[in-house]
Amino acid sequence: MRYILLTSIVFLLTSCTKEVTPTANIKGFSYYPAGKLLPASSGTGRLGDNYIYAPNIRFPIESAPAYINSQVYGVGGYLGPKGSLCDQKNYAYPWRDNYCEKRGWKMPLCAGGKGHQGVDIRTATCEKRKYYAVAVENGVITSIGKYTVKLRGVSGRTYRYLHLDSRTLQVRKGQRVRRSQRIGLVSNNMGKTPTSIHLHFDMKQTIKIGNRSKSVFVPPYTSLIDAYKRLLSGNP
Amino acid sequence: MRLLFSILLTSAFLNAEGGVLDVDWSGVTKGQQKLTSYPLVLTKGIANVHLPVYVANSVAHNNNLVVVADKNFYSISLDIRGASLLFEGDKTYQESVDKSNPKFKNLLNHISAVEYVASEGMMLAEFSKHGINYAITVECEEPKTDKRCSEQGFVESLYNEIIMVGGRP
Numbered sequence: 526m527r528y529i530l531l532t533s534i535v536f537l538l539t540s541c542t543k544e545v546t547p548t549a550n551i552k553g554f555s556y557y558p559a560g561k562l563l564p565a566s567s568g569t570g571r572l573g574d575n576y577i578y579a580p581n582i583r584f585p586i587e588s589a590p591a592y593i594n595s596q597v598y599g600v601g602g603y604l605g606p607k608g609s610l611c612d613q614k615n616y617a618y619p620w621r622d623n624y625c626e627k628r629g630w631k632m633p634l635c636a637g638g639k640g641h642q643g644v645d646i647r648t649a650t651c652e653k654r655k656y657y658a659v660a661v662e663n664g665v666i667t668s669i670g671k672y673t674v675k676l677r678g679v680s681g682r683t684y685r686y687l688h689l690d691s692r693t694l695q696v697r698k699g700q701r702v703r704r705s706q707r708i709g710l711v712s713n714n715m716g717k718t719p720t721s722i723h724l725h726f727d728m729k730q731t732i733k734i735g736n737r738s739k740s741v742f743v744p745p746y747t748s749l750i751d752a753y754k755r756l757l758s759g760n761p
Numbered sequence: 762m763r764l765l766f767s768i769l770l771t772s773a774f775l776n777a778e779g780g781v782l783d784v785d786w787s788g789v790t791k792g793q794q795k796l797t798s799y800p801l802v803l804t805k806g807i808a809n810v811h812l813p814v815y816v817a818n819s820v821a822h823n824n825n826l827v828v829v830a831d832k833n834f835y836s837i838s839l840d841i842r843g844a845s846l847l848f849e850g851d852k853t854y855q856e857s858v859d860k861s862n863p864k865f866k867n868l869l870n871h872i873s874a875v876e877y878v879a880s881e882g883m884m885l886a887e888f889s890k891h892g893i894n895y896a897i898t899v900e901c902e903e904p905k906t907d908k909r910c911s912e913q914g915f916v917e918s919l920y921n922e923i924i925m926v927g928g929r930p
Contacts, residue, residue, distance in 0.1 A: 630879045633871040667849070670847065671844070671900050680779065682855055716902040725881060733854040734869060734872075740887065740896065
């Protein structure tokens with residue numbers, strides 16, 4: 526108990542830092558901390574939650590570079606600075622978390638109980654049907670919807686891949702897949718109402734609380750930072 | 762330094778050891794378990810599922826169902842005109858936390874019989890039965906204009922007609 530109290534106090538004190546400097550890393554990779562959304566009006570992230578919910582997963586895009594940042598509040602986004610969605614600012618480090626970004630969707634893990642259920646990832650360039658999304662762990666493809674592929678990993682965690690090009694999918698329902706196996710090409714598919722070119726990636730897992738449980742979309746950002754570092758170091 | 766303490770704090774509350782939830786079979790009637798008039802694709806697909814299996818009554822007899830399952834989970838999908846339906850149940854868990862965990866205290870407020878959730882142009886019904894978590898997902902070809910995916914009514918009607926079609930202890 527004393528240990529928990531002590532770490533809580535230290536955590537609260539260290540959380541008071543106002544501006545956060547991106548963390549530099551290998552091959553120029555840098556990122557803002559988990560929960561640091563852009564701008565302040567885009568919502569409240571889970572600042573300080575650096576827990577890796579899905580340890581040792583493979584990064585869901587086959588090759589680097591890739592960029593996690595907001596589709597809505599980035600350049601060209603409908604609530605972002607005016608410009609092209611293909612603006613170079615959207616295709617550059619540092620990464621920016623967008624889990625819990627403002628949405629009208631129920632999200633018990635976000636402040637206010639609503640928010641973005643995963644993160645949006647841009648590929649190396651602003652081109653659709655060029656970069657593969659891959660399996661983050663061994664598992665089975667449980668469903669393929671109009672614009673969603675769902676993978677259930679051997680961990681029991683489920684991962685949703687949205688906006689892949691339906692015509693280039695490399696998997697079928699019920700197919701067992703290996704970590705790093707190609708799933709499909711990143712695109713702007715959202716049925717008959719296309720979206721911007723990106724992969725929406727989210728992770729759902731069941732959390733047991735005492736003798737009750739809840740299946741919930743958990744923060745993917747720190748797990749993806751961890752995975753991306755392995756990808757950059759040549760050991761995905 | 763901040764990262765280190767954050768990790769320490771989080772790890773003090775979390776137990777990354779996953780496991781399998783106990784199914785409360787007391788609420789499952791014997792009559793429900795004996796239902797056998799469903800398509801082979803369904804009965805064969807869920808033959809080894811060790812949790813109660815629920816689908817909407819209106820689709821349970823459809824021969825085009827696709828079933829992906831093992832003993833701990835099932836996923837039953839069906840394409841209908843302009844939309845995909847998905848019925849899922851899973852008895853595994855990936856984290857175990859204490860009730861006092863401040864990071865997850867809100868979760869307890871969201872554990873209810875059924876909750877309707879919009880998600881990336883889809884509509885979900887998430888519900889709990891027998892101590893297990895289930896979900897129904899409706900995904901539309903035209904998510905912005907198809908009311909089945911922009912309003913709660915359709916997924917709610919699917920939830921209201923779910924029936925147990927199999928599963929065993």
